Amino acid sequence: MKHLISFSQTRLAWLILTLTALALEGCALFFQHVMHLDPCVMCIYQRLAMFGLLAAGLIGLINPRSRLLRALGVVVWGVSASWGLKIAIELVEIEHNPSPFATCSFLPDFPSWMPLHEWFPSVFMPTGMCGEIQWTFMGVSMAEWMVVVFIGFLAAFALFFQASISKTIEK
Template identity: 60%
Template sequence: MTALVRFAHSRISWSILTGSAIALEASALYFQYVMNLEPCVMCIYIRLAVLGVLVAGLIGMIAPSKLFVRVIASIGWAVSATWGLKLALQLVDIQTNPSPFATCSFLPEFPEWMPLHEWLPSVFMPTGMCTDVPWQFMNVTMAEWMVFGFSGYLVALLLFLVPILTGSKKPSLYK
């Protein structure tokens, strides 16, 4: 078994995934409550995608040596990171090409059976506008950083899956 496969089967790998998602969620709450930056509805959806990655990491931590658990966690990871990347790209487009015809809604469109914005408004109620760019670091907006973050999650997922699915004894990175 290669080092990468052993790492994918370890609890520490799933802990790193979970910890990174916790750090992103904590950062979002820091921006909202300490820096007083108001999240838009797309930001709330992106928060939910990060929460999906966090849950996938927790599932993977349950029994990382079990194939079934890794598959379920990996599917959750893939769906959440892909959805998050799509949302972040949409938000970047809204912010860089503002148009009165391309706006986001004021309230999140959660299913009736799961109105997160009513259950936990302090985390899931949008108060900002999608066209606003309230924060930048190194001339990169928060939405652009999230494109980078979700892309990183997907690259990491591929690094985990390729040697496992191909059955190769040595990942191509080590040749």
């Protein structure tokens, strides 16, 4: 646990989180703009959750030794990964149990003061339909892979959270 505590206070730890989220955002944009796979509104929400993970990494990178910034980064990390997992699970459910009554909207429900789909349509405008499986790898859909990805982020979050608590208890 001592090694994890000291690792959580390094720029490398937060850089790994930042670069992982950035790489996955890059993959999403590659799938959309190069492979021409249309993201649905739930894909866009997962993309936003990934941006939250990217923000968490950047917060931790500012000063990983600062307890306040580390705590803020960990909270943003946990909220983003949890929300992303929730959305990914809902999308998998729609894929496996299609129903005309279980559909998603055509436009994201962003606050009126932050219409990301209007400001950055090439990133946040959904053009696909929920439940339509456009891509698989090893027989697993993209939504199912995103469940795995967000579980991985939550597992790493749990380790960092535990390290934060252990550090507090030791003092």
